[in-house]
Amino acid sequence: MLDANLQAQLKSYLEKLTEDVVLASSLDDSSKAGDLAEMLDEIAALSDRVTHDRRNDHNERRPSFAIERPGADISIRFAGIPLGHEFSSLVLALLQVGGVPVKEDDATIEAVKGLDQDLEFVTYMSLSCQNCPTVVQALNAMATLNPRIKHTAVEGSLFQDEVNEKNIQAVPTIYLNGEEWGAGRMDIADFVERLDDSAAERMAESLKDKDPYDVLVIGGGSAAVAAAIYAVRKGLRTGLVADRIGGQILDTVGIENFISYPYAEGPQIAAKFIEHMDQYDIDVIKPLKAESITPAAAEGDLHTVGFAGGNELKSKTLIIATGARWRMLGVPGEEEYRNKGVTFCPHCDGPFFKGKNIAVVGGGNSGVEAAIDLAGVVGHVTVLEFMEDLKADAVLQRKLKSMPNVDIITSARSKEVVGDGSNVTSLVYVDRDTDEEKTLDVSGIFVQIGLLPNTEWLHGVVDMNGRGEIEIEPNGATSIPGIFAAGDASTEPYKQIVTSLGGGATAGLAAFDHLIRTSAPEA
Incomplete structure (x- = not known):
């Protein structure tokens, strides 16, 4: 099932295991069950810490398998064969159950561990879906961290009767404790925000402790990431607030015009964005969505960005890179049948x-x-x-x-x-x-x-054109001194990843130039 290249890569990953892992399979007589058993045998042969137990416990979904750590109460199950986009989810689950720490900030990890209710999640996914792995990986990680959380990832094509019975027509679709709970891309922070009533309060408390920034970037797509990296490399105190990192790239499957990558998939590039930002002291705050901007009253004053609940952040300069979203038809019945056709x-x-x-x-x-x-x-x-x-x-x-x-x-x-x-x-x-x-x-x-710019919240703050795009100068400057914009939210004419990166870099450099000119001493 796994070619020599995949086996070699997986073997190197499995060398990181510090705990034993059991692949407990529940099989039937189908050919897919045979394929799954073959794959699990191949994985077990790659590490002395991994064993395949053909338990055949008549789980309600067969073929399926659980990933277990002996002596630990961890409930992660794949119903189907997690190849395609989900192979990375399988690898991460093996590593995390095998003792490799979950890569997430300490506050989020503690929030997951503190969820004090029984949560049984089922994710219906497709192996061709680029959004599904984010959900599957988030819930698997949460199930590793908290024994009260259980997760099963169901490959829809192998369990068509179940999919039809639940009338699932979009992936990922998430069920919680037997009821439909959500759909679409979500990461651990998103789940915590919805599940933990005190998450918003903790977020508000954390914002109170933030000193003003030199540059605050609003957005998480390619323009925002480029702006933050270029600003921080100039030695500026830089923050970035976003609901997710990657923006539209996360929803893009095949990318063939990103220079130096003849072919790439959106989530791969988004992961590289995060990896690059992690090399710098950028204060990344998510999931957080700006709701208002109060421009500085005079040169030298601070701009204020408002968030839900009256929370706010202050900065000497702002870079707005909130991107765009899919344009809807705007006709009767569209919203009612969203994800139902x-x-x-x-x-x-x-x-x-x-x-x-x-x-x-x-x-x-x-x-x-x-x-x-x-x-x-x-x-x-x-x-x-x-x-x-x-x-x-x-x-x-x-x-x-x-x-x-x-x-x-x-x-x-x-x-x-x-x-x-x-x-x-x-x-x-x-x-x-x-x-x-x-x-x-x-x-x-x-x-x-087409797309709609995410700028409705900025009407009356900065000048915009009839399409709702923020009007910018060649250096990204808006109609308000000290506020810049870049990417799909702006009048940049070509909505491409590479132009957004360039626009973000330009805005970051322009913010630096603005700061050194406005802070220069009088002659």
Whole structure:
């Protein structure tokens, strides 16, 4: 099951184990169970500290296996074969159960250990989902730290009856104590925030102890990370506040235009961002979302950033790099059927629509790429574009038009998402040429119509254009002295990772330049 290269890598990791690990399998007569048993045998052969126990305890999900530490109450189980994106989750679980410390800040670890309730999580995931490993790894780590937390990661394709029964149409979907609890990417800090009533109070208390910064970066994507690194390298006291590190990169599967990486996946680059920031004394505060900015009243005063509950941070300069989010259709039924047929990630959720008819709304590069990807999985794809022509690159259009199970409808305005109360059944659209209303029978709708800048909270603070982008000078300066912006939240014309990195670096350097000029003594 594991090729020689993977086995060599895993063997080197397993040398870090300080505790024995048991892989306790529960198998049936399926071919997948045979594959799982073979993989577990291969892993056990790589380390004297790992054994495979074919327990066959008739667990409710077979094939599955638990990762156990003899004498310790740890409950981590994989139902299925964790390869693909989840192989890293398997490796981390082996290491953490085997005694390698969880890499998280001390406060978060203590918060996990302090959760004093029985929490049984089940995560439904797909091996092609780039968001799922973050959730799986977070819950596995929490189950390692706290014996009252249990976690099972279920590979949806192997447990289709269970997925159908629960009507799961998006991953990751998280159940807690038998009830649907959440969906989408979450890390340990996110789980603690939702589970621990005192988390917000502790966060507020920690903010009170923060001295003013020279540079405070708001955001966690590529522009924000670059800005923070360039600022701290100038010797400035630098803080970064974000709800997550990585931004849109975390939701990007294949990246082929990031210079020096012919191919990379978003979460890999985001992990490198974190690794790079860890080399510097950057005060990273998360998950935290800014709600307001009060600009300095006069030169030399401090800018104030407000957060929920009246908490605030102060800084001599600010760099706003809050990025953007997927634009929604804004039609009736869309929110009601989100994750029940309306989705934004073809890679994550495409397998749930195998053999079915779906629609992709959006004829730009992202929409056409999504349609091409989905055409190999679903029964039929209909691409709807608002304008008279598709806007995607010509090479993508040629590929799309060569596919036999794809239709293209232009001049189409989406009007309503229709469902039966549980699932999407159709999309109503208007032909803009004839004003005729039409209905497209589909089981899924993949929305790919561009991005909205995360700047609503800044109206009236800095100048913005009609699209809600912060207007910036070539050096990233905004209409307020000492406040800079970069990345997708700004008027930077090309929304690319590499341009966001450049914009963030520019803003970081500009903040330094502003500080040395405004603090220079009088002649």
